[in-house]
Amino acid sequence: KQEVTQIPAALSVPEGENLVLNCSFTDSAIYNLQWFRQDPGKGLTSLLLIQSSQREQTSGRLNASLDKSSGRSTLYIAASQPGDSATYLCAVRSGGGADGLTFGKGTHLIIQP
Amino acid sequence: SAVISQKPSRDICQRGTSLTIQCQVDSQVTMMFWYRQQPGQSLTLIATANQGSEATYESGFVIDKFPISRPNLTFSTLTVSNMSPEDSSIYLCSAMLQGWQNTEAFFGQGTRLTVV
Numbered sequence: 001k002q003e004v005t006q007i008p009a010a011l012s013v014p015e016g017e018n019l020v021l022n023c024s025f026t027d028s029a030i031y032n033l034q035w036f037r038q039d040p041g042k043g044l045t046s047l048l049l050i051q052s053s054q055r056e057q058t059s060g061r062l063n064a065s066l067d068k069s070s071g072r073s074t075l076y077i078a079a080s081q082p083g084d085s086a087t088y089l090c091a092v093r094s095g096g097g098a099d100g101l102t103f104g105k106g107t108h109l110i111i112q113p
Numbered sequence: 114s115a116v117i118s119q120k121p122s123r124d125i126c127q128r129g130t131s132l133t134i135q136c137q138v139d140s141q142v143t144m145m146f147w148y149r150q151q152p153g154q155s156l157t158l159i160a161t162a163n164q165g166s167e168a169t170y171e172s173g174f175v176i177d178k179f180p181i182s183r184p185n186l187t188f189s190t191l192t193v194s195n196m197s198p199e200d201s202s203i204y205l206c207s208a209m210l211q212g213w214q215n216t217e218a219f220f221g222q223g224t225r226l227t228v229v
Contacts, residue, residue, distance in 0.1 A: 034218060043205060043222040044156075046114075051215050089155065091218070100146040100158040100171075100207070101218055 002027045002094050006104035014112050015082055021075040021107045023090030028071050034101070035064050035075050036089040044089065048075070080111045115140055115210045119221035126196055126228050133192045134224045136206030141186035144209040147179070150223070151202045159204075162189040196228045 003026045013019055023033075032051045036044040048057045048064040050073070056065040063076040077084060087108045091101040116139040126132050136145065145162040160181055161169040168181035183189045193200055206221040 032215060036220075041225065043117075043119075044220040046217060046219060049215055049217045091156075093216075093218070100148070100161060101156070102158075103155040105155040 002030075002092060002102045004090055004092055004102050004104035006088075006090050006107050008107060009105065010108040010110075012110040012112060013080060015080060017080050018076070018078050019080055019109075021077070021088050021090075021109070023073040023075070023104055025071045025073075025092050025102075027094060028068050029094060030068065031093045031099070033064075033066055033073050033090065033092045035062075035073075036091065037086045038089060038106070039086050047088075082111045082113045085109055085111045114217075115142065115208050115219040117206055117208055117219055117221035119206050119224055121224055122222060123225040124227070126226065128197050128228055130196055131192055131194045132196065132226060133190050134204055134206070136189045136191070136221055138187045138208045140210070142208040142210060143186070145183060145189045146207040146209075146218075147181060147189070147191045148205045148207060148220075149202045150205060156205065159191070162191075193226065196226075198228045201226060201228045 005024045007022045030052050034049045035047045038044050050057050050066045061078040066073045087106045089106045090104045118137045120135050147159040148156040149159050150156045158171050159174045162181050162183040164183045180192045203223045203225050205223045207218050209216050
């Protein structure tokens with residue numbers, strides 16, 4: 001059974017810092033991996049999607065990497081801003097069929113102004 | 114991308130009653146899913162909503178408690194039956210959108226359910 005772990009569980013940094021969020025998964029036979037952000041009381045916003053054959057994806061100040069063989073992904077946030085404060089969730093999709101996502105517990109990020 | 118609308122956005126219900134949550138996607142999708150997010154926890158998959166056939170439930174979830182309908186490729190409902198305070202959670206609908214080189218998941222805004 002796939003298990004996803006995210007470290008750290010919480011992180012508080014001053015505005016402007018670059019930071020890295022970590023995600024690991026136990027079964028490397030994944031179809032893809034997605035990073036989401038969740039604001040309090042809200043649904044999930046998809047940030048980046050990495051296919052199993054890809055090494056990284058970039059969107060603006062966000063960069064996600066994937067090392068499938070070691071079961072790891074990182075989300076790099078450059079020049080953090082207070083608006084980046086949210087919970088960041090990592091989720092993997094196993095297999096190529098109709099499987100749903102397996103989520104980590106998330107990293108609660110606070111960017112101090 | 115896909116826009117997913119869920120309603121109600123929140124509700125407070127009496128124990129022993131049932132609530133039906135609706136999920137509408139703005140385009141036809143093959144795969145729709147329902148998740149639960151208990152307080153302070155991450156998301157757990159409840160079931161895959163299959164169009165034209167019975168939903169596929171994950172371990173720990175049963176049809177009698179969480180009946181699901183999927184009458185077409187854009188709409189699904191989840192019912193939380195015979196509710197107890199332990200059912201207080203956020204329930205989220207998700208759809209998988211098939212792109213030309215990948216399949217991406219999108220989520221509704223969720224339904225915050227409180228059972229008293």
